Amino acid sequence: MPGKQKNPTSPAQARQNIERALQLFGRRKPGRLSVGESTVDQILRGDDAAIWAILSGIKQIYARPGPHSQLYPHLMNTGLPYNMNELHELELSLVSWLRTLGLIRVPPGTAAPTTLLEFEPQIRNGTLLCELARTLQGRPPAGTIRSPRTSASAVSNIRKALESFRRLPRISHRYLWSEREIYKGDRGIILGLLEDLHKYQDGVADSSPYVTAAAPAPYCGGGGTK
Numbered sequence: 001m002p003g004k005q006k007n008p009t010s011p012a013q014a015r016q017n018i019e020r021a022l023q024l025f026g027r028r029k030p031g032r033l034s035v036g037e038s039t040v041d042q043i044l045r046g047d048d049a050a051i052w053a054i055l056s057g058i059k060q061i062y063a064r065p066g067p068h069s070q071l072y073p074h075l076m077n078t079g080l081p082y083n084m085n086e087l088h089e090l091e092l093s094l095v096s097w098l099r100t101l102g103l104i105r106v107p108p109g110t111a112a113p114t115t116l117l118e119f120e121p122q123i124r125n126g127t128l129l130c131e132l133a134r135t136l137q138g139r140p141p142a143g144t145i146r147s148p149r150t151s152a153s154a155v156s157n158i159r160k161a162l163e164s165f166r167r168l169p170r171i172s173h174r175y176l177w178s179e180r181e182i183y184k185g186d187r188g189i190i191l192g193l194l195e196d197l198h199k200y201q202d203g204v205a206d207s208s209p210y211v212t213a214a215a216p217a218p219y220c221g222g223g224g225t226k
Contacts, residue, residue, distance in 0.1 A: 078188035126157020
């Protein structure tokens with residue numbers, strides 16, 4: 001790489017290497033990496049969130065569409081830093097997790113669901129999220145509407161569930177103020193929210209509620225202890 005300092009011995013030389021590398025990545029797909037002076041400062045300080053965000057952006061630059069891009073068009077343009085294969089694996093893991101929790105019931109003789117599309121209405125009206133809040137906290141959010149019939153009641157359910165999730169320790173708040181987007185069916189936010197909650201339930205939640213950058217690979221289970 002032209003201009004690279006092979007053995008940087010000062011912060012200025014390290015900064016030069018970082019800036020040069022980010023310029024080269026940015027030229028491959030302009031606009032994909034959002035990098036400013038403050039981002040370079042954060043990388044120099046070893047800020048984990050900034051580093052993960054940059055790595056996620058670089059991964060997206062070089063990601064190639066997999067065979068699932070045509071099979072699962074509902075997973076396109078989610079805004080999450082995962083390729084199509086990873087999004088498919090994430091979705092499968094979330095469906096399996098919700099079934100394990102007893103939140104998705106499959107009648108006898110019926111094929112098990114494999115995509116979030118099959119129970120998206122229950123997510124968008126807030127009932128499934130309120131049930132998930134009950135599972136994670138031991139009680140449902142106060143004022144949950146079991147059969148919402150209006151957009152206002154659906155948004156109210158979602159808002160109450162998100163308020164409940166914000167009381168959980170060590171969980172990112174990046175999706176916990178997005179009731180309108182969830183009601184509208186924003187699949188990137190729905191996937192990201194459920195991924196964060198799956199991580200929390202498995203004991204591998206983020207260390208701070210202010211973490212905003214996604215990890216370079218989706219969490220598909222495996223766990224830990226809270």
